[in-house]
Amino acid sequence: MSAQDSISAVEASALPRRRSQLPLAGMIGAVIIAFWVLMALIGPYVAPHQVGALVDNDGFGRMQWALPLGSDYLGRDVLSRILIGARYSIGVAAAATFLAIFMGGTLGMLAAVSRGLIDMALSRFFDALISIPSKMSALVVIAALGSSISVLIGTIAVILTPGAFRTWRALAVNVNALDFVEVARARGEGAGYLIREEVLPNIAGPVLTDFGLRFVFAVLLLSSLSFLGLGVQPPNADWGSLVRENIDGLADGALAVVMPAVAIATLTIGVNLLIDNLPGRWSSSREH
């Protein structure tokens, strides 16, 4: 086993293209993600119908040539609405994740390199924040501020920040204990330099995995909020809102309810497949 490993490792280092090591499941995940990101960018231009156009006389129409996924409760094209909804589901979740990783990651690395009082204060603060269930914080903030795209991005970002802080701090603490960081510190380098030049390059792989996990969490939280009617508000609709507005068709098994949910499922499963099959150096501990 170990002999085989070392042989394949030698072969891998001899080969210039290491990407070919990604297993099939990981490739499938990457393709699904690429498809949905593309749709989030160009969705409105490739959608067969206008987002609000009534194209079917009946609600909850069956599949037909002009309407590949049937029609929704008002007779609008489900496929077009899903393609256009992609930019809300993916855009809001991605923006929130970036913001959370930026805040949590920066503070996490700062806590790791400065140690002492700053580390303790930040860790205690985020430990306390993490003790509030995520859906509860979201509901309380939305009750107070109402729901808009910017409130949603901000709320989800704040909810994701403590988890990002924990992961980044744990990763940075490991690097921070190594000799080259100690040398840099003895040289008299400041916290900003230590974070930028010494810690960040050495944790880049695992934190990308962390980004994927938090993105999935953001997509699920956003779609749950939209499903409860507290997320993206009409006339705009993300995939969670699409499930909600067509929920009356559930008793008939209408495609308009199922397909947006399938869209969410493919995206989150795709990210999970990719993350689970990344080479070892990318992996990080899986925790929220």
Next chain:
Amino acid sequence: MNIALVRLVAIRIALALLTLGFVSVAVFVGTEILPGDVAEALLGQNATPEAVAGLRTVLHLDQPAYVRYFLWLGGLVIGDPGRSLVNGVRVAELISSRLPNSLMLASVTAVVCVPIALVLGITSAIWRGSVYDRVASFLTMLVVAVPEFFIATLCVIIFAVRLRWFPALSYATGIVSLDQFFRMFALPVFTLCCVMTAQMMRMTRAAVIDTLRSSYVEMAVLKGARPIRVVLTHALPNAIGPIANAVALSLSFLLGGAIVVEIIFNYPGLARLLIDAVSTRDMPLVQACAMIYCAAYLFMMMLADIAGILSNPRLRYR
């Protein structure tokens, strides 16, 4: 039980109460931070200044925020979190009509899914790497990765639309027969069970595998003990702590998952009350419901930690 153990558990309980205090401040600040005056909003534009001032006094809005916080907290502790801003009904009354339904759903789900998850988790840990383990791991990954309403939608379409075994919606009204009771609960419980079992199984599997990797298990294998004996007498007693921890942690997710499931099946529980309160900005109701959910979550987290402390023999016999 000895003094050190009692002390550890007492510290954990005190920590939970402290965290609950922090959560109550967060919930209060979160709901009171909004601009605008509740009294003016309630009375509308035609209200006389005297009426607004009167209502402000009744609602304690003329007092500083920290006084209002302690008034609110005191009311919460004695079971009187005020009146609903929307219809004036006492919040305690609204909650007491819904809370038993939610607790019922949660406890039925827990009773059903804990044994299933334990059996699946332990067996797939024993046969890790086998086809059975890979299929189970893949399926649970799918269930954990998709939103709860996707599972609920699938359940309705399979069991209510195609097979017509159960009604798609559940209404709990008055006294019902055992048969009706079962049909009403079946789909919400089944949906929740899928989600909970998947999570609990993953965590149980990880906990048992962690134990199976230890050197005393390797020793037991090397001395020739049969696999069943290795697992039952050597590995499991030491894995009880991590397993109990995993079960309690997964059960703390039960409430968050139950919100979506209660809404989709139209189940008359606490979640519908909370969601309606959020959409109408009925703050006293939002605060009370949020505190109940947070307290239940913290309680389960505390149980998880205490289970870990109690099952660790190194702490018990120190």
